[in-house]
Amino acid sequence: MHDATPTKLLIVDDLPENLQALEALIRGDGRTVYQAGSGEQALALLLQHDFALAILDVQMPGMDGFELAELMRGTEKTRSIPIVFVTAAGKELNYSFKGYEAGAVDVLYKPLDSFAVKSKVEVFVALYQQRDAMRKQVEALEAARRQQEETQAQLQHALRMRDEFMSMVSHEMRTPLNTLYLETQLRKMQLERGNMAAFGPDQLRRMVSRDDRQIQNIVRLIDDMLDVSRIRSGKLSLRLGSVELAGMLGRVVQDLTPQAATAGTSIVLDAPVPVRGWWDDFRIEQIVMNLLTNALRYGGSQPVVVTLAVLADSVRIDVRDSGPGVKPEHQAKIFEPYERGVGSEAPAGLGLGLYISRQLAEAHNGSLTLSSVPGEGAVFSLTLPRTEPPAAE
Template sequence: MPGDVQSILRSPERLAALRRTALMGTQAEEAFDRLTRLACRILRAPIGLVSLLDDNRHFCKSCIGLPEPWLSRRELPLSHSLCKYTLAADDPLVVTDAREDPVLRECLGVKEIGAVAYAGVPLVSSGQTLGAFCVLDTVPRHWTEDDLHVLRDLAASVMTEVELRATREVEVEARAEHARREEAEDARRRMALLADAGSLLADVSRSEASLQRLAERIIPDLGELCVVELLVDDGPFSSGPWLAHVEASGLDRLRAVLSSPDARDAWRASETPGTLRLCLDEVPSARRGLESFLRRLDVRCLLRVPVLTAHGLDGLLTVGRGSRDARPYQDVEVEVAQALAERIAVALENARLLQKVREGVRSRDEFLSIAAHELRTPLTPLKLQLETLRRSVAAAGLEDARVMRHLERSSAQVQRLAQLVERLLDVSRVATGRLGLLLEELDLSSLATEVTDRFREEAEAAGSRLEVHTPGPVRGVWDQLRLEQVLSSLLSNAIKYGASRPIEVSVEGHGELVRLCVRDHGIGLKREDTGRIFERFERAVSPKHYGGMGLGLYVAKQIIEAHGGTIVVRSQPGQGSTFTVVLPTQVPPRQLSAEQGASAASGA
């Protein structure tokens, strides 16, 4: 607050305006009337005024001998004011006979009030003229130098009174400004607390850690201690309560007290569905146990609000103040605490929903795994029977072109079904952390050439030409079958969406990193689809025109990331797509140990 006062005192214009405002329109005061009467008595004048003027008013802070109705009004129209000429001159104004003055005789105060002789001294504050201290006579009069000395001395006393009142007004305004700033700062802190609480509780996958951070964030804004407690025994929260205190010793004391059985009984006895707000000296006699409990915690003021969900009372948020000058919790603080409890309730409900979703996903993944295994079981004998049938037909000399074509198509469909089953198995392996790697040293250039050759016939049938660009051997330690699976998915997509245009496969080696690129010149992708296509069951095109389950790129990304690498796509609609795989030549040790563990678990 002293800073606010100093800022006002450093502004003369503002200070003068405050002084004028502090006096204009106020009640009569004996201090000013005493000085006015003294001036009239010493100078033997019938009228005396302490006048304050602005552009619109002539207000009489004190008026002695002024005729009615002006005396009762304590205000003169500017058209009747002689004091305004004192302000204009900015010096003492002495008039022997206003009726003889070519300017003053037009003033209505001369005609209607009978002001003939006038002597006035400006009232000056910080270089700003506020008004005039004057005496008037109804007959012509010669004012002496002694008369002016008296007026000046009494005017100085008037200004002393003005300064006292202005100083008080400055202090009042400064206190009001200080209170406004404190209120604004408190409001800002409350909004920041609620915003931070929303951010902390947004990650429902880490609810327990979020509740601890929330308890720590609440202090000291709402008190010196905070306890977040949930009353549910099941669900996503398995620990608690979550405690926070402004002092380490206070936190130890809080933890010790809450772990005491008798303290817990007193604590539980205060659990109610509604809000509890009390101070130590206001604890009702029925809750003496709570009073003792609060003393042990060194808490003088307590605020507890319920955490209410659709299931009912699921928790409590408690804050407390322990300092000797602790003030009771105000309504606005109760509202903030209730808003925090609502956010905790929302986080609890979201955590429950997340738990249900995870359980559903886990059940789905288990179903996919079981279904894929069950589907794979009859596929192997079916493939063998088709192959045996094809050989039997050939051995019997019954190689009818139509029969052989049907057998080949059937074998192709069985092979396709086997691939889909393997992808479903890979999805379940990724979800359960069982996507293992069988690492061996191999040449990526040779692998890319071999896999590309397998797709030449399919590409030619689709009207695309396959090109392979390799710089020579590019060696590293990877899982050969998994990389074949990745490249097969990329080539299959390139042929499917390549619009019968050329497709380029390239391999580059750069120190400890290698790059594998598959580029087509087909339909391309929209920008918003380039990240989505790597998600499970996601597709960037209509399934009516293009087949597939949306799993190939998802599994490919998981395989590449299991190797410690990355896969990205650059694409524009109508200009094709370029998929780029970057792999380290050695799988990172941390990644390797994790994958070997998963592989061992899978094998077990």
């Protein structure tokens, strides 16, 4: 069974009738025979194709067969092509010796023995096909080896990411759980001592507030992990409805004002007019919360500015901080999962906020981008299309 790629043979002779006769002898299934009427034509073909065998007439005007063979042996691409010389000169001229000296594998004398020619061509075609098949096998083995190495590297990376992720989850979960546990032990000790004064109205309010913060931290971590799982499995769904963005931004800023004060800074909102659209209010609020929390964390205790802009067919929310900014080589990386900043100290959290936020923006057919110059802060821009509600609504 022949390979799908035909085996190519080259015959060179200055007489067209000799070329036709020789082609009639050597053509066959799975072969393509190329003819050249001169050494120059032969060289052009040799540079374009890979030949299994070249049959050269010795006595040609201009460049003869020996000169052509010498050029072939001096070129890397054609050096290994077997050469058979054909000559009408008498054996007494000793062309056989000169032909072998020129690198030929055989010298044939005219008139040609058709059986001998066919047999020799069969041998060289078979050798070429065997070498070609072996080369392809070696290439396939090399490709398989590279693929195996790549797969192994990906597996090791996945295992490393899993171990790092489990370590982060354990650490992040342990902090609020430890706080809750210590609070519980403290209250248990007060109850055992009968110290009911420790549970007065003011104390209870502070206890509930602390518990609520720790529980919310745990819920946030779990929600982030669930969101990543939904995104990767394609099961993240949006509950679209009418949303007024200016009011939403005002509520989010108000909720985060105590956190900003704790960080020694403030949040400035510039949303002068109501803007209504058809989005998932919970998910948009989640994106804005992530961006603001991120800005407060990296903003260097400088005010964070939130701007709402109305464009032709979309709206854009910009969250600007005045922190150290993000280097160009890190700007794409921070949107990857489990990336927790680029400083020497990793901040709290699993490094999922920006990844989830971008995925949520794209789920709305929008975008989340970063513009930053090191030393001049960063601007995260959430762009959302102003789609209309369904007709039934």
